[in-house]
Structures are given as C-alpha cells and as structure tokens.
Amino acid sequence: MSSTPLQTIYSVVIPTKNGGPLFKQVLERVTCQKVPGTLDILVVDSGSTDETLDIVRQYPQVRLIEIQPREFGHGKTRNFAVSKAKGEFVAMITQDALPASDDWLAKMAEPLLANSQVAGVFGRHLAYPDASIFTRHELEAHFEGFAKQPLAKLDSRERYANEEGYRQFLYFFSDNNAMLRRSVWEQIPYPEVDFAEDQAWARLIIEAGYQKAYAHNAAVYHSHNYGLFERLQRSFDESYALRRLFDYKGGTSLKHAVRSLLALTRRDLKVALQEGLFKEHILQVIRMPMDNMMRILGTFLGQRAEKLPMALRLRLSRDRRLMQIDDWSSRP
Numbered sequence: 001m002s003s004t005p006l007q008t009i010y011s012v013v014i015p016t017k018n019g020g021p022l023f024k025q026v027l028e029r030v031t032c033q034k035v036p037g038t039l040d041i042l043v044v045d046s047g048s049t050d051e052t053l054d055i056v057r058q059y060p061q062v063r064l065i066e067i068q069p070r071e072f073g074h075g076k077t078r079n080f081a082v083s084k085a086k087g088e089f090v091a092m093i094t095q096d097a098l099p100a101s102d103d104w105l106a107k108m109a110e111p112l113l114a115n116s117q118v119a120g121v122f123g124r125h126l127a128y129p130d131a132s133i134f135t136r137h138e139l140e141a142h143f144e145g146f147a148k149q150p151l152a153k154l155d156s157r158e159r160y161a162n163e164e165g166y167r168q169f170l171y172f173f174s175d176n177n178a179m180l181r182r183s184v185w186e187q188i189p190y191p192e193v194d195f196a197e198d199q200a201w202a203r204l205i206i207e208a209g210y211q212k213a214y215a216h217n218a219a220v221y222h223s224h225n226y227g228l229f230e231r232l233q234r235s236f237d238e239s240y241a242l243r244r245l246f247d248y249k250g251g252t253s254l255k256h257a258v259r260s261l262l263a264l265t266r267r268d269l270k271v272a273l274q275e276g277l278f279k280e281h282i283l284q285v286i287r288m289p290m291d292n293m294m295r296i297l298g299t300f301l302g303q304r305a306e307k308l309p310m311a312l313r314l315r316l317s318r319d320r321r322l323m324q325i326d327d328w329s330s331r332p
Contacts, residue, residue, distance in 0.1 A: 008036065008037030008038060009037055009038045009040050009086045009087035009088065009089075010033075010035045010037055010038070010039055010040065010087050010089055010091070010105055010106075010109060011040040011041070011042065011085035011086055011087035011089065011090040011091065011182075012030050012033075012039070012040070012041045012042070012090075012091045012093065012105065013042050013044065013078065013081040013082060013085060013090060013091065013092050013093075014026070014027070014030070014041070014042070014043050014044070014093055014094070014095060015043075015044050015045075015046070015072075015077055015078065015081065015094065015095070016043055016044070016045045016046070016048060016052050016056075016095045017045065017046045017047055017048050017052070017069070017072070017095075018048050018049060018050045018052060019048065019050070019052040019055070019095035019096070020050060020051075020052075021051075022095070022096055022098070023052055023055055023095045023096070024051075024055045025098055026093070026095060026096070026097065026098050026099070027041075027043075027055060027056065027059060027062065029098055029099045029102075029104075030093075030099060030105075031059055031061065031062065032102050033099070033102055033103070033104060033105040033106070034102050034103055034105075034106060035105050035106050035109070036106070038086075038087075039061075039105075040063075040085060040086040040087050041059075041061065041062045041063065042062070042063045042064075042065065042081055042084055042085055043056050043062055043063070043064050043065070044065050044066075044067060044077055044080065044081045044084075045064065045065070045066050045067070046066075046067050046068070046069050046071065046072040046077065047066075047067075047068065047069035047072075052095075053066075063084075065081075065084065067080075073192055073193075073194055074190075074193065074194050074195065074197040075189075075190035075191050075192040075193050075194070075197035075200070075201075076190075076192045078092060078175065078190050078197065079189045079190050079192070082180065082182065082185055082189075082190075085182065087182065088181065088182045088183060089108075089109050089112055089179055089180075089181065089182070090179065090180045090182050090185070091105055091108055091178065091179045092175040092177075092178045092179070092180065092198075093175075093176060093177055093178075093220060094175075094176045094222070096222060097125075097176045097177055097220040097221070097222040098128075098220055098221040098222070099219075099220050100126055100219040100220055100221060101219070104123070104218050104219065104220065105218075107123070107215055107217045107218040108121055108123055108177075108178075108179045108215050108218035109121075109179060110215065111150075111151070111213035111215055112179065112181055112213075115151070115211065115213070117153075117209075117210055117211045118151070118181065118210070118211045118212065118213045119180070119181050119184040119185075119188075119205040119210035119211065119212065120173060120178060120179065120180050120181065120184075120201070120202065120205060120210075120212050120213070121178060121179045121212070121213045121214070121215050121218070122172075122173050122174050122175075122177060122178040122179075122198075122212070122213075122214060122215070123177040123178070123214070123215045123216070123217075123218030123219055123220065124143045124177070124214075124215075124216055124217075124218070124219040124220075125139050125143065125174070125176065125177060125219070125220060125221075125222045125223065126139065126219050126220065126221045126222070126223075127139050127221070127223040128221050128222075128223050130225065131223040131225060132225070132284050132288075133271065133272075133275050133277060133281065133284065134268050134271060134272075134284065134288055134291075135223050135225075136223075137268075137271045139223065143214075143216070146172075146214040146216075147214065147216045149214075150213055150214040150215075150216065151211055151212075151213050151214075152169065152170055152206075152211060152212050152213075152214075153206065153209075153210070153211040153212075154170060154206050154207065154209070164248060164249065167203075167246065168246075168248070170202070170203070170206045170212075171199045171202050171203045171206070171246065172199060172202065173198045173199050173201065173202035173212060174198055175197070175198040176220070176222050177218070177219075177220040177222065178198065179218075184205060184210060187208075188201070188204045188205055188208060189201075191204070193241075193245065194319065195237060195238070195241035195245075195319065196238070196241050196242060196245055199242075199245070199246075200245055203246070226291075228287075228290055228291060228294045229294070230318065231291055231294040231295055231298065232294040232295070232297055232298040232301075232316070233298065233316060233317060233318040234298065234318055235294070235295045235296075235297075235298025235299045235302065236298040236299070236301050236302040236305070236316045236317060236318075237302065237317055237318055237319050238298075238299075238302065239298065239299040239300075239301075239302025239303050239305075240302035240303070240305040240317075241302075243302065243303050243305075254300070257296050257297075257299070257300045260296050260299075261292055261293060261296045264292040264295070264296070265288070265289050265292050268288050268289075268292065269285075269288075272284075272285045272288070298316070301316060302316075
C-alpha cells in the first residue's frame, strides 16, 4: 500500500467484459485524470474474449483482476472491486462511459470533500455524438432535474412513506458514473442484486441517514442506440427489477401506459419541431413513436412479469439472469 494518506488516493473501478474499441478510449481518458493525489485504477474483467485484456496490459499503472464469468454479479463484483481499491474515494464507471474532461474525477470528489455526510455522488451523462437528438434532449432534461437539488437526504419520513415519486428521487443513483465514500461502503456494501444495484445501495444509505450528491460537472459520455426490440427488452428488465426491488406501483394500468406513450410522443414532436428534424432527420422522427411504444410496452410487461410464462419472460429479457432470482425484495 502506498504511504500516501488514504484520503488523497482516488480510485477508479471499471468492470469489463468485451469492452471493444471504445474501452481503449475510456481507459486512456481515465489514466489522464488530474487529481490532487494518487490515482489508483482497477479493472475487474469477467471473461473477455476480445481485445479488452490486451488494452489493459498496455497501461502498467492499471491493476487487472480476472474473475470467471459465473462469478460476476452487478452488486457482488462491485463489492469485490471496492474491497481491492486503495482510496477512500472510489469512482465507479462502466466500460462504455467516457469521462468528458481530465478533471472529471476531481469534480466528482468535490461533494465528498465538502460534506462528510455525503456517502455517494453521481454525475451527468452526455449523449454520444451518434445518439439521436431525442436521446440527447432526454438526458439533458433528466439530469437538469437533479441540478436543481444537487444534495438529497431523507427529510420527511411521512413523505417518504406516502410518495412514490419522492422515493424515486432519493433512490436514483447511477454507477455508470459515480463515486462512493469507502468508509460508508464498509458499513453498507452494495446489495448483491443483478440489476439496479446502484439504486438499491442509494436506498440503504438514504435510510441510514446519509446524503447523496449530484455533480453536474463530473460528466461522462454514456448513451445507447438500441434497436426497437432491444428497447423493449431494456425497459422490461428495468421495470421488472424496480418493481421487485422497490415495489413501485404507480402508473401500472393500461390507461396510464397509453397516456405515457402520448405524452412521450408529444414531447418528442416538440423537440423535432424545435430542432428542424422534419427536414434534416426525418427517419429519426418516423422511428421515434415506435421507439416510445417499445419503451412503454416493455415497462407495462415488466410490471406484470411474474404473471407471464417463464418462456416469454426469458424472451423479453436482455439479462436472463434476472428471471432466475426468486426474491429480489429481501435486503441486508
């Protein structure tokens, strides 16, 4: 272990499996971070068969730990990685999350340095240049909401018990781009779940009386260009997992699904008009209602997944491990 004081070591954890060419850009950007201390980078790979391992070995300052694919779990593997990290501040990103600047890590640490009650920080996601304009607008709107209230804590037990939207705001956390205070993690590790481990952890730290923070200037590029069926599958998995983890019940009726579809489409048509998409990107406009329909349908089916035949559930899921878990609602 370095003789550098613990609080001046900044760790970055990256779980990988077949990261592809983009991962080289991510690792290059991470190794170039400017921090007022020592940079500790750890890659935990779970069975890559592409160039990922060769990329890591090009950076002697990066530690590599290999695990068997069967040993991987979103919560389990991140707990293992944090246990091997050297710093008090441990950043968590994914292999496709590209830091947007060389001070991304320093900006992420600022709320933790400023307030000892902050257990974790999450940062902004930016759309990659090849993302649709609708994706860019959606990400901007989503994170702008957190910019209005960058520090969050449980300040009303009554509201917490009665308002699902309030709980959703408190639980949101994304370890595609986040940082944990290790001393809090030692008390409250990630729940060993296979989806939404970040939000499940946020729930635990909020209920324990800690705070979470949002760092608007600690941004990464992170977006996906899903196919239509992939969009349905992603929404199905997310809806199924969040329902089981947090028992979200709001907006589960067919009537609400139709209203949500119309609202999303009206929102995106407004964006299309503002951005002049009918002239320059008409294919994006034509595809947009179908994408929204797949999202809403996936959410609707995910909320009812336990009533569907297992064969259909497996077909609808992108991450089939989710369908093998008996009880996600139990928490440590």
